[in-house]
Ligand SMILES: Cc1cc2nc3c(=O)[nH]c(=O)nc-3n(C[C@H](O)[C@H](O)[C@H](O)COP(=O)(O)O)c2cc1C
């Protein structure tokens with residue numbers, strides 16, 4: 001049976017000047033914001049709750065549920081904020097960059113809807129420092145939106161006031177984690193906070209703050225216009241709508257592809273032209289380097305927040321990395337652990353030292369000095385990190401390597417033999 005092929009976020013990507021306000025509005029842009037303003041706060045929140053929209057920054061937390069944890073004004077009077085997380089630093093993920101490149105107004109519109117829904121008068125877009133071009137695109141789009149009365153004072157003549165500010169990061173992967181991002185925005189070192197409290201209760205400057213990924217926010221205009229039920233119906237029982245997949249690695253056509261939630265991974269890979277040069281598929285990292293690897297036999301998995309989990313992995317932020325039969329998984333594990341070691345903020349000893357041990361031991365294997373005992377050490381060190389650290393970066397250290405060791409033991413045996421003759 002052929003599946004429906006709805007495109008939500010990328011539907012108008014064929015339009016060359018979609019980044020311009022005029023084109024965006026001609027195609028119905030900012031009508032979702034108008035609709036949200038006319039529905040009122042409660043109703044738009046109810047539509048988002050109905051939509052089964054899950055956070056597309058990696059954790060998959062329900063957007064409706066997150067909004068419901070923002071304390072009402074009477075219980076916690078004072079400012080509240082919305083932050084668009086455009087830090088996108090997970091290797092294998094590049095969909096937020098494409099969303100900003102092609103449809104910056106879609107993001108701004110979603111941001112304003114979220115701000116309206118939780119009664120925030122100040123919204124931010126935090127963008128990674130390396131995305132200099134995208135920063136300029138957003139600067140221009142914001143100026144256009146302000147000049148047209150879509151952001152700032154009296155949004156669309158509704159009386160709603162929302163100032164939007166752009167902030168640039170300084171190149172740390174960890175500042176994409178919401179609590180570290182808030183620290184960075186406050187001008188401090190990007191050290192994750194230990195929740196609770198969560199940002200919706202104690203966020204930017206200690207005020208209630210909703211942090212959302214760029215893709216999550218970009219969905220909101222469409223939910224406002226077409227309703228939560230429509231959106232939920234496009235996906236699976238627990239993951240509404242569509243998702244963007246950044247497909248890279250050994251495929252013919254790397255790029256960003258939009259599919260309904262629950263689409264088999266096999267179809268996503270096929271859309272990218274399949275494995276390069278007719279080679280054989282060896283493995284797929286389904287959601288960015290923090291997500292455990294799948295084998296070639298596991299690619300019929302449904303790509304929603306439940307599917308990869310049933311196989312011991314995660315949907316993450318949809319960064320699909322395809323690896324063909326020329327790949328040495330021990331080298332891939334080393335590459336990933338080296339990244340974690342470099343990006344660990346150093347607050348927690350198990351993460352700081354454990355990631356360093358992984359990097360060094362795997363390096364020794366690649367240089368020809370590894371033994372089977374090293375593999376046991378890697379497992380022991382790795383199993384003693386998760387749950388003993390502040391954030392999910394530390395929880396991930398070693399997990400990726402152990403999945404690779406389990407699923408591709410031959411690659412590790414070759415680097416870490418029982419005896420060196
Ligand atoms: C180490 C680490 C890095 C992260 N980096 C990002 C990021 O670059 N962009 C992002 O949207 N979320 C990132 N997240 C997830 C955020 O902490 C947070 O869950 C997300 O921004 C919430 O938005 P959502 O509900 O729309 O997914 C990261 C999480 C971790 C543990």
Ligand code: SF4
Pocket residue numbers: 174191192343344345346347348349351352389390391392393394395
């Ligand atoms: S787990 Fe790692 S990255 Fe997270 S706070 Fe601790 S040291 Fe920093």
